[in-house]
Amino acid sequence: MAANKKAGQHPSYIKLKWSPSSIARKRKYDKEYHATEERKEYRAKLNKANRKDGTYGNGDDKDKSHTKSGKMVNESQKTNRSRNGQNGKSTKK
Numbered sequence: 682m683a684a685n686k687k688a689g690q691h692p693s694y695i696k697l698k699w700s701p702s703s704i705a706r707k708r709k710y711d712k713e714y715h716a717t718e719e720r721k722e723y724r725a726k727l728n729k730a731n732r733k734d735g736t737y738g739n740g741d742d743k744d745k746s747h748t749k750s751g752k753m754v755n756e757s758q759k760t761n762r763s764r765n766g767q768n769g770k771s772t773k774k
Contacts (some may be wrong), residue, residue: 726752727744727745730753731743731744734755741757742757742758742759743755743756743757744758744761744762746761746764
């Protein structure tokens with residue numbers, strides 16, 4: 682059983698009229714991408730910074746956000762995760 686029951690059911694899939702095979706292909710790619718050493722190190726770095734600041738797993742809805750200068754700052758999860766680099770452009774603060 683999947684850890685996330687809603688995985689593969691994102692509203693954008695419906696909007697884009699993706700077939701079940703397209704969704705499966707995307708999920709397979711995402712699983713492989715996020716299993717790479719680079720992604721694991723990236724997540725570990727963010728988790729470590731969140732733990733250090735006491736914002737990891739406490740339900741305060743805060744994330745670490747990368748700035749253009751490379752610093753990490755606290756920011757709301759909603760704001761940070763909505764900034765997703767449309768059109769291949771970085772949208773860091």
